[in-house]
Amino acid sequence: MTAAERTDARRRAVYVISVAAELAGVHPQTLRIYERKGLVDPARTGGGSRRYSERDIERLRRIQELTAVGLNLEGVRRVMALEDENERLRQQLVQTRLEAREAVEDAHRQHRRDLVPVSQAAVLYRRRA
Secondary structure (H helix, E strand, C coil), X not given: CCHHHHHXXXXXXXXXXXXXXXXXCCCHHHHHHHHHCCCCCCEECCCCCEEEXXXXXXXXXXXXXXXXXXXXXXXXXXXXXXXXXXXXXXXXXXXXXXXXXXXXXXXXXXXXXXXXXXCCCCCCCCCCC
């Protein structure tokens, strides 16, 4: 399985609220509260039922970790927003480094094309007397 396939599988919303709550170790009503507070945004079926992905479950577990150390839900929301921004910036940095590396390689290729070969033979010039 490729990295993209693993990411897609983690985003696939398959768990109903009761299963998601059990996997996260919380009550289903707690998940509804988290959703109202904007901490999690599960997918919805055509009929409006919530469906949680593996990624949502990981997020729920992170919320539990943060509340366990004493953060209130607003604090959790802020920490997770910063973590999300940090991850976005890390990905942007990786992309920027890749683009910079490609630009340097392109410049090197261009410079090599622009070089004019110089004869390897040594030529001695003597001053006329």
